[in-house]
Amino acid sequence: DTEVTQTPKHLVMGMTNKKSLKCEQHMGHRAMYWYKQKAKKPPELMFVYSYEKLSINESVPSRFSPECPNSSLLNLHLHALQPEDSALYLCASSQVSFGRGEAPEAFFGQGTRLTVV
């Protein structure tokens, strides 16, 4: 079972709608991520939060607005999206300190499949 929970699993929204994606983890990880994955492509990093502060924004359009209200939660607010924004949105988390020889893997949720109509 995944330890990163994303809701909803599927979302269909119109181009004028406002919706939010939610991600939650209880592993004590202090880094959280949003990735976008188009069909048959690898995930692409969108945002990174470290200690609840935005550390990386990979030049994502402002119609995507991330929020990290606490160390366990990560939201992605969506507004005025375009059909080309339809994709699988993956949330991930990882620890920020680790010893040599430890595997600092990122844990991923099952994703939200977003369709913009």
Add this chain to the structure above:
Amino acid sequence: AQKITQTQPGMFVQEKEAVTLDCTYDTSDQSYGLFWYKQPSSGEMIFLIYQGSYDEQNATEGRYSLNFQKARKSANLVISASQLGDSAMYFCAMREGMFSGGYNKLIFGAGTRLAVHP
């Protein structure tokens, strides 16, 4: 700039046989980490195995092993005794600056779709 290359868009293997998925990388950093993830059709990215650039031994995790050849900049995944449940997309990924701590900025390869035939 770092780059991950997976040259096999698709592979197939007979059940119970071994298969090797190729991954080459490019980085100017001396400290980096290499990861393999499995993505079934459900969408979740499942971590399989990790190799640090300073690790002298090849990583192994159950049926998964990583054939790390640092001079050739390759990090191939070997799956032994393939099972039908191994059918999925497999991604190789890299992170630079492993020992500075902090967050994981992973760069993924294009992926290899593996089909296991009975």
